[in-house]
Amino acid sequence: MIAYLEGKILCKAADGIILLAGHIGYEILVDTITLSVCMEKFQANETIGLYVYYHVTERQPKPVLIGFLTPDDKEFFQLFITVAAIGPMKAIKALTKPIPQVARAIEDRDTAFLSQLTGIGKRTAEKIVATLNGKVLAFAAAQRPESDTASTTPRDAVPEEKQVMVRQVTEVLTEQLGHSASSAKRMIKQAFEKNPGISSPEDLFDEIYQETR
Incomplete structure (x- = not known):
């Protein structure tokens, strides 16, 4: 199964792009926001990497590749298509707003905002x-006011002296508790944002579980 592709964009295609990777051109569907990023890369003749959702069913035997800029975007998409009556094709066309905004609307029960999606x-x-x-909620947490950007902690930034502790907790979350790597990163990041004074793996686990309750 194809999970990630990296290459240069040959051209825009219907609802997406054709990506040249390893001398093979892949037609990849993308949402409108990802498409704008892809077109910027195309104009600059730069390489782009996309995380790929591979879709094929008995009703639709022709494989369809759907591309995302980050693993988190792909993870949100996979949650989004668990909603009844929203399949992959409908979902990718619906994501006309940034994912953090969509996630925030879901958490706020803002059906008026969601009804604006295609x-x-x-x-x-x-x-x-x-x-x-x-x-x-973890996806919605990525949305912050622009004026607050300078004071927020970068997504993967953790104090250097705590990196060993973070790696230990990440291993437990992913290898023993079944969380994805991106989910583990989000939970750890949120825990440090709420309590920068965390000093032990036990404290970090306590804060994470408070966040997820």
């Missing part, structure tokens, strides 16, 4: 909230 009516917006409310 192909999402009021009833579907209500289904999205009913299915995902309480599950996407």
